[in-house]
Amino acid sequence: FEPISLGIAVGAASALTGYLSYRDLYCRFAECCREQPLNASALKLNLEEKLFGQHLATEVILKALTGFKNNKNPKKPLTLSLHGWAGTGKNLVSQIAAENLHPKGLKSNFVHLFVSTLHFPHEQHIKLYQDQLQRWIRGNVSACASSVFIFDEMDKLHPGVIDAIKPFLDYYEQIDGVSYRKAIFIFLRFFSHIGHYRVLSGVPCAIHNAGGDLITKTALDFWRAGRRREGIQLKDLEPALSVGVFNNKHSGLWHSGLIDRNLIDYFIPFLPLEYSHVKMCVRAEMKARGSAIDEDVVTRVAEEMTFFPKDEKIYSDKGCKTVQSRLDFH
């Protein structure tokens, strides 16, 4: 629809129906920024059905989003930082969160995804990126207070760029007439570069991996002690996580003041995925393609993945990341 004919159509329909406001009707045809409460049970169901092996991330994301959206008067925007091994569901969770906040999800005009290497590639242009980012965020929050901003590849983001958005994440009531308190900022970690592996206490980890190796180490400690994965609690991970990230100078959050000023509300840990989770991913992908589940193919795809540590082979080193492309060969 182009705007003028949409306006005429909506106006005519509005006159005919009589009781629907122009805006109500307009929003049936075009995307509107609406302050609607979050449907917590729909979000829970989505996470339970789509996200495998991440009991902690599920718990925290549910708590964070429902708490924030139920609060009529938040004192600051919601800031989430997602950490963990590659291919374990960080992008998937931000996509699920986006869809539950704005029905069009990542395609919504109110959801904005920034990828460090794509949007902020050159160190010499940091000043420009800072200005652009500030203007972009200000413009979008002015248009829709509940805008969602997702920053991927945080470990490749220059700390100066993140400094530019720091004021928006803070407890200010307004900045230049705009309130940022209803916006949501999601920061994604990007871990595990195969070429950068080193081995620490028997656990391979990436040099750029801020927090991810600590999560993996905790999961492995539980496994070696014969304790259930689902028994891992947030308190087993959270302190190590924020210190780990803060101390890692490859992390975009490093010395950016976001952590020491408590501007990050929730650290959300993603556990490394096991063989059984990889199989679940293969089944989910087959279902999404409308194919019948063939357990032989499921097993073959899962067995083609590589697992670590070297001796025990428990965790998939790419999580579920290459499942889709591998499935094409079967």
Ligand SMILES: Nc1ncnc2c1ncn2[C@@H]1O[C@H](COP(=O)(O)OP(=O)(O)OP(=O)(O)O)[C@@H](O)[C@H]1O
């Ligand atoms: N825990 C999971 N449950 C279900 N599917 C998953 C899970 N983890 C990953 N996947 C699937 O694997 C693919 C890659 O996942 P995703 O992009 O979310 O990983 P990521 O953690 O963001 O990885 P990276 O840190 O490398 O960017 C997606 O197709 C996603 O649906």
